[in-house]
Amino acid sequence: MEYAELSNGMKMPMAGFGVFQVTDKEECKQSVLSAIRAGYRLIDTAAVYGNEDAVGDAVREAIAGGLCTREELFITSKLWVQDMASDETAKAGIDASLEKSGLEYFDLYLLHQAMRDYFSAWRAMEEAYEAGKLRAIGVSNFYPHVLANFCETVRIRPMVNQVELHPYFAQPAALETMRYYNVQPEAWAPLGGGRHKPYENAMLQGIADAHKKSVAQVVLRWNVQRGVIVIPKSTHQERIEENVAIWDFSLTESEMAQIDALDLGYVGDAVKHFNPEFVRACVGVNIHD
Secondary structure (H helix, E strand, C coil): CCCCCCCCEEEEEEEECCCCCCCCCCHHHHHHHHHHHCCCCCEEHHHHHHCCHHHHHHHHHHHHHHCHHHHHHHEEEEECHCCCCHHHHHHHHHHHHHHCCCCCCCCCEECCCCCHHHHHHHHHHHHHHHCCCCCCCECCCCCCCCHHHCCCCCCCCCEEEECEECCCCCCCHHHHHHHCCEEEEEECCCCCCCCCCHHHHHHHHHHHHHHHCHHHHHHHHHHHHCCCCCCCCCCCCCHHHHHHCCCCCCCHHHHHHHCCCCCCCCCCCCCCCCHHHHHHHHCCCCCCC
16 A cells, blocks of 8 residues: 655555445445455545444454454544534534544545535634544545635645546646645545446556456556545455556556546536525535434
């Protein structure tokens, strides 16, 4: 496993395991346990995913079973939009995440969206960070102009920005802005989020064949070589193991350039953050029912 060093000196694994849309608690717990057995140490969840408790259960079982120590794990969760109305609601949201997971601290906690009063929510996260509840703090889905304004305004700059990053939406300008502010990029949907078909691409298959790897491994390796942390999701044991086995090969400059050329930019409904209806939908999601 390779690691990125965050701006506060923490080491964060370059590959992790996501549990978005794994809503069945037992399936989520078993998937996380399988991931830890396969060598993953970064686990990514969120309040809105509804499975912080299952992740916490898996962490405790893994530690009790001698698979790892808590210090070896890097557990991420995220504050949902509903709890970003003020610093008080954000404080309550942070505490609710910790209580639900049963963990004493999160290694990383993110603002899930640049919505509602995210500056007040960030102040609550800064306090929780300084209190030791959160070992690192960051943001998610902050586009370059939003991230620049945010970093120029807040007291403690975010250490991570988790955004959609894959060959079809490579976001080079976003990466440049993150480098400028020393914010570590992290990719959600690193395999295309089901909206693109990298597995059917002959060029990607050719590169995979050349390295005796799968297309998924090539796509993940492409992001890692750009300095981007990846958090692929799977509930299948074979894929879980495959997605973390990306450390024994490297892509050439030519191969990287070929994959770069797949970039389509912001197209269609692949990302909806600029859509007012999507924003209203996010604001309307109630995770406390």
